[in-house]
Amino acid sequence: MIDIAQLGWEAGTVGELDHRALKAPHVKLRSFTQGPTGDVVYAVDLRINRPNSVFLSSTEMHSFEHFLLWGFQKYMPQNFISIGLMGCQTGFYLVLFNEGRAQTIFDVYEKILNDILTAGEVPYANIAQCGNYKNHSLEMAQALAKRVLEAKSNWRQIT
Numbered sequence: 001m002i003d004i005a006q007l008g009w010e011a012g013t014v015g016e017l018d019h020r021a022l023k024a025p026h027v028k029l030r031s032f033t034q035g036p037t038g039d040v041v042y043a044v045d046l047r048i049n050r051p052n053s054v055f056l057s058s059t060e061m062h063s064f065e066h067f068l069l070w071g072f073q074k075y076m077p078q079n080f081i082s083i084g085l086m087g088c089q090t091g092f093y094l095v096l097f098n099e100g101r102a103q104t105i106f107d108v109y110e111k112i113l114n115d116i117l118t119a120g121e122v123p124y125a126n127i128a129q130c131g132n133y134k135n136h137s138l139e140m141a142q143a144l145a146k147r148v149l150e151a152k153s154n155w156r157q158i159t
């Protein structure tokens with residue numbers, strides 16, 4: 001059995017919540033699935049903006065996505081499965097294998113955001129590794145990283 005509270009999440013915030021009540025930026029366990037041999041897949045929301053307020057632009061989402069892909073692969077190579085965009089342009093979906101501890105995920109996220117601030121270029125922003133390689137902005141990704149980092153003390157405040 002998975003003990004959500006022991007992993008550092010508030011049990012009442014797992015699953016779908018009324019989007020009108022959501023604050024942002026926040027980090028929230030969306031769901032988890034345990035297989036028959038005990039392995040667990042965790043789906044985590046990295047919400048950046050409040051729903052139905054301000055939306056991330058295609059360019060800032062894209063460059064931020066590349067950095068998250070690069071960073072979670074780098075810091076959690078045994079656990080990282082995927083990162084994806086929320087179609088509503090307010091955040092990202094993170095999927096991890098056998099790592100659901102809130103503090104561990106927060107710490108890696110913080111490391112990646114700090115890496116973005118000092119990066120010299122957007123990773124994988126080239127024609128061989130990206131499907132829209134001109135649609136990138138290091139400056140936008142850095143401004144976004146700075147904003148999310150500055151709100152770090154609120155990441156646990158979901159509603």
Ligand SMILES: [Zn+2]
Pocket residue numbers: 062066129130131132133
């Ligand atoms: Zn791309």
